[in-house]
Amino acid sequence: MKTRFSSLVKLKKNSMQKSEEMLQKANINLNSASTALESSHLSLKELESPKSGTVGEMLASRVLFHSQMETINHNKEWVGFATNQVVQAKKQLKLDMMEHEKFQYLEFEEIKEELKKRKLKEAKDLDEIALMTYTRKNR
DSSP, X not given: OOOTTHHHHHHHHHHHHHHHHHHHHHHHHHHHHHHHHHHHHHHHHHOOOOSSXXXXXXXXXXXXXXXXXXXHHHHHHHHHXXXXXXXXXXXXXXXXXXXXXXXXXXXXXXXXXHHHXXXXXXXXXXXXXXXXXXXXXXX
């Protein structure tokens, strides 16, 4: 049964589905960021500082170590950003779900009222038909 809220329910459902997709994308991004952070930590652990050698080799090792630390810091920022995106997507999904539920409830109540009116009208019609038949029999 179509009501004045049917199109709004459909619209809110689409909005809710888009929010769910955004949350899924944000979770995928967070997983990628976490994986990148873990791999950069592993790469740092694999670096060995030279115990002997030329000054150039020592400086190159230091630059490599510094570069890996910058990569780790970048990945930490990426994880923080991705976590924030997940939080925002969850908030938006929650709001969209509440809106959808609200309009779904309003639609349900309107359908219930319409069914109640139809039932009352049908009862009146049946009473009228019964009254007409009764008066015909008594003539």
